[in-house]
Amino acid sequence: MxxxxxxxxLIIGAGPCxxxxxxxLGLLDMKAxxxxxxxxxxxxxxELYPEKPIYDIPGIPFVTGQGLRDALMMQIKPFGPxxxxxxxxxxxxxxxxxxxxxxxxxxxxxxxxxxxxxxGGGSFQPKRPPIPGIEAYESTSVFYSVRQMEAFRGxxxxxxxxxxxxxxxxxxLAPLAxxxxxxxxxxxxxAAPDSVNKMMALVGEGKVDFVLGQVSExxxxxxxxxxxxxxxxxxxxxxxxxDALLPFFGLTMKLGPVADWGIxxxxxxxxxxxxxxxxxxxxxxxxxxxxxxxGKLKLILCGFHEGALMAQKAYHYVYPxxxxxxxxxxxxTSLQKKLxxx
Ligand SMILES: Cc1cc2nc3c(=O)[nH]c(=O)nc-3n(C[C@H](O)[C@H](O)[C@H](O)COP(=O)(O)OP(=O)(O)OC[C@H]3O[C@@H](n4cnc5c(N)ncnc54)[C@H](O)[C@@H]3O)c2cc1C
Numbered sequence: 001m002x003x004x005x006x007x008x009x010l011i012i013g014a015g016p017c018x019x020x021x022x023x024x025l026g027l028l029d030m031k032a033x034x035x036x037x038x039x040x041x042x043x044x045x046x047e048l049y050p051e052k053p054i055y056d057i058p059g060i061p062f063v064t065g066q067g068l069r070d071a072l073m074m075q076i077k078p079f080g081p082x083x084x085x086x087x088x089x090x091x092x093x094x095x096x097x098x099x100x101x102x103x104x105x106x107x108x109x110x111x112x113x114x115x116x117x118x119x120g121g122g123s124f125q126p127k128r129p130p131i132p133g134i135e136a137y138e139s140t141s142v143f144y145s146v147r148q149m150e151a152f153r154g155x156x157x158x159x160x161x162x163x164x165x166x167x168x169x170x171x172x173l174a175p176l177a178x179x180x181x182x183x184x185x186x187x188x189x190x191a192a193p194d195s196v197n198k199m200m201a202l203v204g205e206g207k208v209d210f211v212l213g214q215v216s217e218x219x220x221x222x223x224x225x226x227x228x229x230x231x232x233x234x235x236x237x238x239x240x241x242x243d244a245l246l247p248f249f250g251l252t253m254k255l256g257p258v259a260d261w262g263i264x265x266x267x268x269x270x271x272x273x274x275x276x277x278x279x280x281x282x283x284x285x286x287x288x289x290x291x292x293x294x295g296k297l298k299l300i301l302c303g304f305h306e307g308a309l310m311a312q313k314a315y316h317y318v319y320p321x322x323x324x325x326x327x328x329x330x331x332x333t334s335l336q337k338k339l340x341x342x
Contacts, residue, residue: 002109007033007082008318010102010112012089012258015043017288017303018118019072024311026079027335030114030318035084035104037123037256042069044120044289045300048251051149052168058301068300078340084108088123092261098283098317114314117263117270117279117286118303122255129160129247131215140223142245146173154178158228158240160215161248167191169246170199174208181209181240183230211240218245258290266292276313277306283317285310 009025011018014036022032040046045054045065054063063071087104092115095101102110126144128134134142146152146169157177159170162184168191170182182199189196202208216237217229227239255268263270264280269292272278277293278285287310288303296302315324329335336342 002107004101004109004111005033005082006111007031008112009033009114009116009314010035010100010110011081011116011118012102013043013118013120013288013290014038014041014083014085015118015120015288016045016068016072016300017120017307018043018116019069019076020304021116021118021287021307021310022076022079022081023072024308025116025314026076026081027329027338028311028315028324029338030311030314031081032079032116033082033084033110033112035087035089035102035108035110037086037088039086041073041083041085042066045069048145050147051172054300056299056301078338088256090257092284094281094283100283113283113318115284116307116310116314117258117284117290118288118307119256119258120289121251122258122268122290125252125254126247127249127252129215129249131218131247134218137218137220137223137225137245141220141225141243142218142247144247146246149173149176152176152244155243156241157181157244157246158183158215158242159246159248160184162186162189162191163248163250164191164195165248166246167195167199169248170208171195171202173246174202179209179242180207181211181242183211183213183215183228183240185212185214185233187212213238215245215247272306275309277310278313285314 008030009032011032011034014034025032046069050066087106090105091103093101100112100115152173153176156179158181159166160183174180203210213230213232215228216231218225220226227241270279270286272286272291274293277287287306289298327335
């Protein structure tokens, strides 16, 4: 076992809510380490929609997923959080009151007074469509997310699906593609009506093809697709020539080890109180998409609020003998010193 890394707070998950928690904890003099399974910081924003715009972050009319991640990183810089990426928290045990020992699949051991679970839906994985041999094309010409839109410039793109991701990427990639086809098995969509209307307008202008049917076979060589064989709903087949296939069949959220940590769970979510977003185990908090309570909305802004209230209670575990004085960043010189702005 490695020498334990000692910290005030261990945050499990470096998504937007875990990142903002660093800020709220830092203002109250609590140091945080963050562990994330992914090789990058930013959770869903960075992994699933880095170039998509978010319109409902308070005070920021427009920011992309990556832009929000970058802004949060800038905001928490004064607090010097330590990141441990490509590591999955596996076990968690109580060794004090409160003191926890946490281990990762890389053999790192943390001893922490407070744990903040900001694990979103766990490790998220795209649902693979039932197309024989699709694995051979994955990451070279079959993609389940769009990391860089430019990579698709000039390509013949086939997007499959009828939800928000399929429609959003149809709208975003149509201007870049040399040809774009949207394939869906029926004419009803699960996506936002506005996106469907915009897609239909592009179809009307001849900028996108919309086809009903399902991919039954892929043909190509050395990981590069050349065409997709599509089965129409009447059973007949036809071909779509394409260089890139983007299937958007939703995500499977694999909760992973969170369920084994002895914390009360409800339908793969962690129930919390709404005063501090603490779980049934004192000293263990859950914020962001992973938690549940009456009225819960899986919105980033809600996770930010949860992080602020969590930090107020966490303070009493980290500094049991100190009194916490509520302060504004606008007027407190001590907070401004911590932020490095005075
Ligand atoms: C396409 C799309 C568009 C969206 N648009 C908006 C929007 O416009 N506005 C909005 O408010 N919300 C939006 N959301 C939702 C928003 O992204 C989520 O609410 C937000 O990401 C939740 O943040 P989080 O920090 O709780 O979890 P996540 O962002 O899910 O991050 C959790 C992190 O925890 C890690 N993790 C999980 N288990 C472990 C473990 N055992 N050990 C270590 N690490 C672990 C994961 O790898 C992940 O990086 C959108 C989501 C999607 C998919």
